[in-house]
Amino acid sequence: MTVDAPTTPASPPDTAHPPRRESHARRWRGPGWGFLAKVALMALVNAFGVMALISAFRAESWVVFGATLVLLLAADVVYFTKRALPLKYLLPGLVFLLVFQVFIFAYTAYIAFTNYGTGHAGTQEQAVEAALIQGERRIEDSATYPLSVVERLGGELGFAIVDEDGDVQVGSATEPLSAARDAEVGAGGVPTDVPGWTVVPRTAVITDPALQEQIASLRVPVSDDPNDGSIRTRDGSSGAVYESTLVWDASAQTITDTTTGTVYTANDRGSFVSAEGDALPTGWYVNVGFDNFLRLFTDPVLAQTLLAVTAWTFVFAILSVVLPFALGLLLALIYNDARLRGRRFLRTLYILPYAFPAFMSALLFRGMFNAEFGVINDLFFFGADINWLGDPWLARGAVIWVNLWLTYPYYFLVCTGALQALPPDTLEAAQLDGAGRSRQLRSIILPLVLVATAPLLISSFAFSFNNFTVIYMFNNGGPAIPGAPYALGATDILISAIYDISGVSGGAADYGLASALSILVFAVVGAISAVAFRQTRKLEEFQ
Numbered sequence: 001m002t003v004d005a006p007t008t009p010a011s012p013p014d015t016a017h018p019p020r021r022e023s024h025a026r027r028w029r030g031p032g033w034g035f036l037a038k039v040a041l042m043a044l045v046n047a048f049g050v051m052a053l054i055s056a057f058r059a060e061s062w063v064v065f066g067a068t069l070v071l072l073l074a075a076d077v078v079y080f081t082k083r084a085l086p087l088k089y090l091l092p093g094l095v096f097l098l099v100f101q102v103f104i105f106a107y108t109a110y111i112a113f114t115n116y117g118t119g120h121a122g123t124q125e126q127a128v129e130a131a132l133i134q135g136e137r138r139i140e141d142s143a144t145y146p147l148s149v150v151e152r153l154g155g156e157l158g159f160a161i162v163d164e165d166g167d168v169q170v171g172s173a174t175e176p177l178s179a180a181r182d183a184e185v186g187a188g189g190v191p192t193d194v195p196g197w198t199v200v201p202r203t204a205v206i207t208d209p210a211l212q213e214q215i216a217s218l219r220v221p222v223s224d225d226p227n228d229g230s231i232r233t234r235d236g237s238s239g240a241v242y243e244s245t246l247v248w249d250a251s252a253q254t255i256t257d258t259t260t261g262t263v264y265t266a267n268d269r270g271s272f273v274s275a276e277g278d279a280l281p282t283g284w285y286v287n288v289g290f291d292n293f294l295r296l297f298t299d300p301v302l303a304q305t306l307l308a309v310t311a312w313t314f315v316f317a318i319l320s321v322v323l324p325f326a327l328g329l330l331l332a333l334i335y336n337d338a339r340l341r342g343r344r345f346l347r348t349l350y351i352l353p354y355a356f357p358a359f360m361s362a363l364l365f366r367g368m369f370n371a372e373f374g375v376i377n378d379l380f381f382f383g384a385d386i387n388w389l390g391d392p393w394l395a396r397g398a399v400i401w402v403n404l405w406l407t408y409p410y411y412f413l414v415c416t417g418a419l420q421a422l423p424p425d426t427l428e429a430a431q432l433d434g435a436g437r438s439r440q441l442r443s444i445i446l447p448l449v450l451v452a453t454a455p456l457l458i459s460s461f462a463f464s465f466n467n468f469t470v471i472y473m474f475n476n477g478g479p480a481i482p483g484a485p486y487a488l489g490a491t492d493i494l495i496s497a498i499y500d501i502s503g504v505s506g507g508a509a510d511y512g513l514a515s516a517l518s519i520l521v522f523a524v525v526g527a528i529s530a531v532a533f534r535q536t537r538k539l540e541e542f543q
Contacts, residue, residue: 042079046072067103071095105522112292112515116285118508120270123284130282131255131272132226132244133219139243145231146190147239149205149215150197159220159231160191160199161239170194176221177231190237205236212236255280285512292516305484306497306517312396313465313493320403320464321457327404328411329449333441336419347416354409362473365402390479392490399491403470407460411453418452419445454536461532462525466495476505486510494521 049072056065075095078087122130145161150170152158158172160180168183168191186192192199205211219230222241229243247256253266264272264280271283297303331350335343353361368374369388377386388394422445430440450457471477477492477500486501486508498517503509 038079042076045075049075067098071098108515108518111511112519113287113289114285114512115270115283115288115291116512117510118503119281120283120285124266124270127270127272127280127282127284128248128255129226131280132246132248134282135244135246135257136219136229136232136242137245138232139229139241142241144238144240146185146188147231147233147237148191148194149200149233149236150191150194151200152197157200157214157218158197159218159233159239160194160197161231162189162191168194170197171220171231173218173220176223202237288512292512293520295513296517296520301483302485305481305488306494308481309488309492309494309497312491316396316400316403316467316493317461317464319400320407320467321461323400323404324408325411325415325453325457327408328413329415329446331408331412332415332419333445336416347412350412351409353405354407354413358406358469359473361406362402362470365398365405366474369398389475392479392481395475395479395491399470399474402474403464403467406470410460414453414456415449418449421452422448451536455533458529458532458536462529465493465525466521467493468495468499471496472499 049068052068053065053072056062056068075091078084078091143164145163148160150158150160152172156172156174158170158175159177160168160170160183161177162185163169166185168180168185169177170180170183170191171177180191180194180197182195183191184193200211205215215233215236219232219242221230222228227244227247229241231239232242233239245257245259247258248254249256255264255272256262257264262274262276262278264274264278267273268286269283269288270286272280295302296306334340335347335350340346366389368376371377371385371387371389374388376388377384386394388398426444427440430444435443471491471493475489475491477489477496479491480487480489486497487505488497488500492500494517498514498521499505500507501510501517502514503511
């Protein structure tokens with residue numbers, strides 16, 4: 001007989017003490033530090049973005065305004081949504097690519113189709129204003145107005161004068177004279193307090209030469225019409241009206257010289273030209289189509305000079321790759337031999353030129369190759385008077401030598417790494433088959449090294465093609481080519497020629513022509529690099 005164990009009845013639920021539920025305040029832990037950091041970073045990005053939008057709006061640069069607005073909205077959408085996770089990592093790189101590569105290239109291409117440069121650096125309105133300023137003369141028997149030099153936030157200077165009615169007028173170079181309400185006039189009859197401006201003390205005007213120069217060159221327009229003249233001062237305490245001898249007629253697009261009666265008419269080339277063919281020195285930039293590109297090939301003097309510069313550029317770029325690579329490979333082969341003692345120390349010595357700044361090395365060699373006091377002539381040529389920097393061919397040879405000394409350590413390092421990565425069994429098999437050292441070098445070592453170094457050689461060619469530092473610091477592109485435009489020299493390469501044409505080093509600037517030449521250089525280097533990279537695929541057959 002089986003007796004069942006007594007069952008214990010289930011206890012009823014404890015309704016008096018129900019399970020405690022976690023409060024909402026306790027469950028919600030608030031945003032994490034990562035979210036707060038993202039909000040702070042995006043707030044900073046939006047602040048700079050809004051500043052850029054305001055600046056572009058004021059400058060009426062609608063392309064920049066639109067691009068900035070699109071990028072700013074894209075950043076907010078990407079980083080404040082849970083979607084598009086890959087874009088959170090790709091967007092910064094894409095923005096930098098657009099700003100520092102695509103935009104710069106596009107702007108360079110835009111300038112290449114304009115006449116932007118010396119004498120054509122602004123708008124037509126700015127050209128008119130500059131022409132009228134150059135023709136300004138003080139009106140005979142014009143009234144003299146008590147004047148105070150004033151300054152406002154940002155360091156902008158202006159003039160405050162007391163007119164014939166005893167009212168105070170104030171203005172700056174960018175704002176014509178206008179009534180200054182609640183301004184006070186002192187005992188000397190000059191303005192002493194101008195709302196929104198700070199009156200510069202008379203002692204500062206007298207004792208500060210730099211301030212005196214700024215005041216003497218300052219002109220405050222009388223009105224919005226440039227023909228009404230401007231207020232100028234010589235002593236900083238009184239001013240008079242200066243009017244231009246040139247009169248601008250906006251409807252007829254002409255500037256008339258009232259002293260000679262000559263009429264200068266605006267043309268489609270961005271200049272004011274008279275019937276006799278004389279032009280005013282200041283013009284404005286306009287679109288000139290393909291004129292800059294055509295000048296590179298049709299201007300006889302310019303085309304001949306640039307042809308010589310282009311030929312030398314290719315020679316310099318090729319030799320700057322072949323010679324350092326050959327020397328670096330030779331040294332790498334020598335110091336890769338395990339039987340050589342002190343290899344680490346000797347390798348360190350050979351790398352030293354690579355660790356030295358290139359511009360300093362070029363400057364040092366410039367002094368060493370000096371014909372008068374350079375050590376090259378004294379130590380190696382028994383004090384002979386060899387004009388290394390003045391003779392075109394000697395200067396070219398010297399700059400090749402300098403670049404060889406600077407770049408061979410790089411190839412020495414690259415070739416050493418490539419040699420150490422070679423499969424030893426391949427070389428052993430070749431040796432067993434009877435291949436000598438020269439055959440191993442020609443058939444095995446060199447092809448395998450080229451497979452590893454070919455992309456670096458191509459990039460080095462592109463770098464040498466635009467190696468501005470060595471050319472400029474060593475000899476500034478000299479010696480000068482006789483009769484060449486834009487002060488081009490025998491050792492100038494295309495990139496330094498662009499620098500000279502742009503006028504950065506002094507002289508007349510032609511940014512349109514320089515930009516056109518930059519586009520051509522980009523196309524040449526890109527085409528050569530593309531072809532070279534395709535050819536390097538054939539080397540992979542040796543692997």
